[in-house]
Amino acid sequence: MDTIQINHLTKHYRGKDTPALNDVSLTISAGMFGLLGKNGAGKSTLMRILTTLDQATAGSIQMCGIPITQRAAIRAQVGYLPQNFGFYPTMTVSDALTYLAILAHVPARDQQRRIARLLAQVNLTKQARTKVKALSGGMRQRLGIAQALVNQPKVLIVDEPTAGLDPEERIRFRNLLAEFAQERIVLLSTHIVSDIEATTNRIGVLDQGHLLFTGTTAQLQTQAAGHVFASSLSVAELSAFKARYEISEQIVQGDTAHIRFLATAAMPGASTVAPTLEEAYLYLQSRPTRQGVRQ
Amino acid sequence: MASTFGRLAVKEIRANELFPSLLAIAFCGIMPILFTMHPTTITQAALPGELFMPLAAIFCFGGIFLPEQVAGVTDVLNSKRTQLVSIYMIRFGWYTVLLSMINLLLIVGYQLPNFAGVLFFDFVTKVLFVGSLTVFSYAASRSLAAAYLIPTVYFALCVGYPHLGPLNLFILMRQQSWTDNWWQLGVAVLLLVGGFGLVTKRAVRS
Amino acid sequence: MKLFWLEFKRFTTSLAFVLYTLVTVGFILLNVWPMIDRGLATAPVNPTARYDLITTTDFHALKTNALDQLKEEHADDAYVTYPFGFAKNVTLTAGAQVKVEQALNQARQADTRRGLEKALGPVDQLLGGHSDYQAANLQRFAVRPMTLAEARRDHTLIMRKDRITGTYARLFADIASIIVCILPTIVIIAYCYADRRAQIRPTMQAKAMGTPKWLVTRYAASVAGLLIPVLMTALLLLGRVILLYPGAALDYWAFFKAAGFWVLPTLLVSTAVGFLSDALFSNFTGFALQIGWWLITMMIGAHQVIGNYGWLLIPRHNSLHNVSFFYAHYSELAINRLGYTLLAIVFLGLTMVLMNLQREGKYRGFHLRPARR
Numbered sequence: 001m002d003t004i005q006i007n008h009l010t011k012h013y014r015g016k017d018t019p020a021l022n023d024v025s026l027t028i029s030a031g032m033f034g035l036l037g038k039n040g041a042g043k044s045t046l047m048r049i050l051t052t053l054d055q056a057t058a059g060s061i062q063m064c065g066i067p068i069t070q071r072a073a074i075r076a077q078v079g080y081l082p083q084n085f086g087f088y089p090t091m092t093v094s095d096a097l098t099y100l101a102i103l104a105h106v107p108a109r110d111q112q113r114r115i116a117r118l119l120a121q122v123n124l125t126k127q128a129r130t131k132v133k134a135l136s137g138g139m140r141q142r143l144g145i146a147q148a149l150v151n152q153p154k155v156l157i158v159d160e161p162t163a164g165l166d167p168e169e170r171i172r173f174r175n176l177l178a179e180f181a182q183e184r185i186v187l188l189s190t191h192i193v194s195d196i197e198a199t200t201n202r203i204g205v206l207d208q209g210h211l212l213f214t215g216t217t218a219q220l221q222t223q224a225a226g227h228v229f230a231s232s233l234s235v236a237e238l239s240a241f242k243a244r245y246e247i248s249e250q251i252v253q254g255d256t257a258h259i260r261f262l263a264t265a266a267m268p269g270a271s272t273v274a275p276t277l278e279e280a281y282l283y284l285q286s287r288p289t290r291q292g293v294r295q
Numbered sequence: 296m297a298s299t300f301g302r303l304a305v306k307e308i309r310a311n312e313l314f315p316s317l318l319a320i321a322f323c324g325i326m327p328i329l330f331t332m333h334p335t336t337i338t339q340a341a342l343p344g345e346l347f348m349p350l351a352a353i354f355c356f357g358g359i360f361l362p363e364q365v366a367g368v369t370d371v372l373n374s375k376r377t378q379l380v381s382i383y384m385i386r387f388g389w390y391t392v393l394l395s396m397i398n399l400l401l402i403v404g405y406q407l408p409n410f411a412g413v414l415f416f417d418f419v420t421k422v423l424f425v426g427s428l429t430v431f432s433y434a435a436s437r438s439l440a441a442a443y444l445i446p447t448v449y450f451a452l453c454v455g456y457p458h459l460g461p462l463n464l465f466i467l468m469r470q471q472s473w474t475d476n477w478w479q480l481g482v483a484v485l486l487l488v489g490g491f492g493l494v495t496k497r498a499v500r501s
Numbered sequence: 502m503k504l505f506w507l508e509f510k511r512f513t514t515s516l517a518f519v520l521y522t523l524v525t526v527g528f529i530l531l532n533v534w535p536m537i538d539r540g541l542a543t544a545p546v547n548p549t550a551r552y553d554l555i556t557t558t559d560f561h562a563l564k565t566n567a568l569d570q571l572k573e574e575h576a577d578d579a580y581v582t583y584p585f586g587f588a589k590n591v592t593l594t595a596g597a598q599v600k601v602e603q604a605l606n607q608a609r610q611a612d613t614r615r616g617l618e619k620a621l622g623p624v625d626q627l628l629g630g631h632s633d634y635q636a637a638n639l640q641r642f643a644v645r646p647m648t649l650a651e652a653r654r655d656h657t658l659i660m661r662k663d664r665i666t667g668t669y670a671r672l673f674a675d676i677a678s679i680i681v682c683i684l685p686t687i688v689i690i691a692y693c694y695a696d697r698r699a700q701i702r703p704t705m706q707a708k709a710m711g712t713p714k715w716l717v718t719r720y721a722a723s724v725a726g727l728l729i730p731v732l733m734t735a736l737l738l739l740g741r742v743i744l745l746y747p748g749a750a751l752d753y754w755a756f757f758k759a760a761g762f763w764v765l766p767t768l769l770v771s772t773a774v775g776f777l778s779d780a781l782f783s784n785f786t787g788f789a790l791q792i793g794w795w796l797i798t799m800m801i802g803a804h805q806v807i808g809n810y811g812w813l814l815i816p817r818h819n820s821l822h823n824v825s826f827f828y829a830h831y832s833e834l835a836i837n838r839l840g841y842t843l844l845a846i847v848f849l850g851l852t853m854v855l856m857n858l859q860r861e862g863k864y865r866g867f868h869l870r871p872a873r874r
């Protein structure tokens with residue numbers, strides 16, 4: 001029952017030739033779902049439509065059985081962290097959360113307790129009396145995460161939530177989301193493949209508005225199997241090689257460079273290796289050129 | 296150097312001033328509906344330039360600081376403080392020229408050769424006075440609201456409060472001597488120097 | 502309610518608000534304080550003294566003044582009309598001049614206000630409207646200094662009905678409305694602009710609260726804040742009057758009644774314009790419109806500052822006298838104030854519609870700056 005069903009969703013921005021979303025169909029069920037894609041792929045656009053802040057040009061969406069056109073009902077069950085989260089610089093952290101909790105219709109008697117718990121979860125308890133302008137970038141992002149959770153949403157939509165977090169906080173955040181996702185839907189977008197790898201095994205990849213792939217991370221890796229190779233060559237040859245192949249990893253030791261790269265077919269002197277998720281993702285992105293070779 | 300500055304000016308005006316300027320011109324376009332365009336006395340002739348143009352000036356000069364009001368630009372601004380001042384100066388110069396041109400057009404339309412010089416001096420002084428007050432208000436407070444608020448209040452005082460002496464904007468309308476404009480021009484220069492000085496000196500608060 | 506306080510706190514701690522408070526208090530006191538020192542307690546006795554102006558109900562004075570002016574303007578073929586309150590010169594063709602002459606002769610025969618209005622109507626039409634001869638404007642000719650008897654009646658009204666404070670309160674309301682008609686618009690636009698600066702809109706728009714409740718809370722909080730300097734000056738002035746008239750029977754609520762009944766509707770409108778302008782343009786453009794409205798209102802009002810209500814957004818009564826005019830036109834003023842309160846509500850409704858559209862991504866503001874390349 002608790003699924004998001006997206007049917008043939010298309011979004012044209014006025015004055016743009018190419019659609020930001022092009023016939024996207026997708027079903028997201030409870031648990032974590034990662035949305036990957038380059039800059040401008042359409043991730044934020046999809047999320048804005050899911051949070052009722054934007055209109056699709058065509059297509060329909062059902063969220064936990066409620067059509068997206070019933071905005072009030074949708075808003076009541078969604079938590080949203082926009083890509084550029086900001087808040088009034090002169091408000092304190094706890095005032096900011098109270099403010100947004102009221103807007104999110106959190107019952108008055110629950111507000112204090114819930115805010116205190118959220119602050120602890122995102123490790124901001126010490127900053128509760130700090131003004132928003134005095135927070136570091138990562139702290140502000142954590143405040144953003146806390147406010148998205150404030151109404152205990154059935155569906156949590158977070159747009160690049162880990163941007164600007166230090167490794168420790170990133171892990172903390174992943175665990176928080178994983179815990180939260182047990183009985184809910186969590187949709188997160190990111191550029192950082194390792195974020196997805198550690199938290200979720202179901203992903204969608206957007207590229208120029210097209211949904212290139214949906215499935216598990218394992219499926220993505222299977223697709224790329226046999227297209228990732230490891231080799232060693234001299235540093236002098238490296239730049240010529242780079243021009244032809246997509247290199248996913250390079251470690252230079254003295255004159256020799258140990259590299260991993262993508263290619264369509266096996267080649268002499270290179271050994272086939274099991275693709276990492278990142279390589280599988282790169283492979284998917286480069287496939288439209290058909291060659292595994294860059295122009 | 297001169298040509299880079301010129302190119303910067305053209306780019307800047309095209310990107311940020313074009314639309315407000317058009318709006319200001321449209322705003323001034325209602326003057327013929329409000330005022331007589333064939334005045335017979337200098338008191339009448341002074342109405343548009345003293346009563347209406349200062350308001351257009353508040354709108355234009357307040358807009359000098361608008362493009363940089365977006366979030367997260369404070370650091371960018373502070374790192375480029377000197378360049379920013381020259382951009383503000385370009386904008387200030389642009390609006391001064393624009394409003395002076397409108398004034399000139401108005402006066403040429405009057406066909407009152409005897410008063411033309413005095414009227415033009417008077418009108419341009421009004422523009423500079425209001426403009427400098429706007430710049431100074433912003434520079435002193437770093438608040439866009441203040442940049443609009445303080446000149447507006449000053450204007451309201453000119454309408455109702457009788458004790459402003461030579462600094463009252465409505466010199467010719469109230470039949471004061473046109474030489475009072477020298478006072479206003481002097482104050483305008485002081486405010487401008489002070490205003491741009493403050494913009495250069497003080498960092499923007501976030 | 503909690504939301505109201507959070508908004509109120511944020512509003513009243515903003516720099517724009519602090520400036521607004523200082524400037525408003527300063528403006529009102531600067532203009533009203535010196536007038537308070539004019540004593541009202543002694544009854545007029547001198548039959549030859551020149552008393553303040555009043556608007557008479559005396560038809561003869563009105564007719565004489567009107568026809569004198571028309572005769573002079575006709576002789577010089579130099580008429581003045583006031584479209585939007587600004588003086589504009591009009592000259593007529595020979596044919597039209599003849600028609601004015603006829604109307605003038607007819608008007609000489611008129612023996613009622615009605616008759617005069619009817620006779621002068623065509624003159625106004627020939628002049629293209631907005632002249633002093635328009636029926637609604639004829640009142641302008643009805644101003645002259647009070648006679649001793651009128652001054653005495655005026656004084657009685659001040660002591661009995663106004664109970665002194667009421668008289669000062671009208672002047673206070675007149676001045677306060679002038680400033681409160683324009684400044685709140687700027688403060689509100691700045692207040693809404695803070696949302697954009699802080700990139701806060703998407704976060705709030707995705708929350709469950711409905712736009713009406715949110716907007717009304719915000720509006721209420723800002724109106725409450727914007728009233729602070731008005732109430733502060735009311736309190737100061739009341740204190741001053743109490744000191745100046747020890748033992749007199751004063752109406753202690755007069756200033757506050759004036760603030761609520763006379764000043765507040767104007768404030769409601771200028772505040773609503775601020776919100777509407779933010780929803781419509783998302784920048785300071787609306788301020789230019791409000792300043793235009795303000796100037797036109799001021800100029801129309803300026804023809805008759807000692808008692809002029811009509812449909813002015815700033816009803817004028819810049820006088821400590823002309824009291825009977827006030828009581829005679831009380832219902833006109835009340836309808837005016839009610840009308841503007843309704844207008845403010847309409848503006849707020851429009852704002853609500855626009856904000857809802859924005860929230861659904863259907864309207865992105867009427868952008869005056871071209872999108873960046």
Ligand SMILES: Nc1ncnc2c1ncn2[C@@H]1O[C@H](COP(=O)(O)OP(=O)(O)OP(=O)(O)O)[C@@H](O)[C@H]1O
Pocket residue numbers: 013014016020037038039040041042043044045046083
């Ligand atoms: N308001 C808008 N008006 C016009 N075009 C827009 C608007 N917002 C986004 N776009 C366009 O839609 C496309 C998708 O943008 P979107 O923000 O969804 O990408 P994204 O995947 O979130 O990218 P990023 O990783 O950089 O955040 C881009 O081509 C962008 O230029």
Ligand SMILES: [Mg+2]
Pocket residue numbers: 043044045083159
């Ligand atoms: Mg994005």
